[in-house]
Amino acid sequence: MKRRLQGTVVSDKMNKTRIVAITRLKEHLRYKKYFKTTERFKAHDEKNEFKSGDVVIIEETRPLSKDKRWKIISKL
Numbered sequence: 696m697k698r699r700l701q702g703t704v705v706s707d708k709m710n711k712t713r714i715v716a717i718t719r720l721k722e723h724l725r726y727k728k729y730f731k732t733t734e735r736f737k738a739h740d741e742k743n744e745f746k747s748g749d750v751v752i753i754e755e756t757r758p759l760s761k762d763k764r765w766k767i768i769s770k771l
Contacts (some may be wrong), residue, residue: 697755701771704749712766713740715753739766743761 706714
């Protein structure tokens with residue numbers, strides 16, 4: 696089963712590539728307080744159809760380039 700994550704497109708400047716930001720809550724190991732972390736993934740968008748601000752679902756895939764290991768499945 697491939698991992699799927701939900702995030703927001705933060706950059707659409709590259710051709711066929713979008714940068715998707717995933718924000719999560721993590722718990723501090725010692726202090727047990729929750730804090731936000733944001734990871735940015737390069738995701739493949741074959742038809743250049745997703746724009747900045749879109750909430751999308753991305754799925755793991757084979758390596759498509761040096762940094763790209765995700766593809767955009769759908770828009771929410």
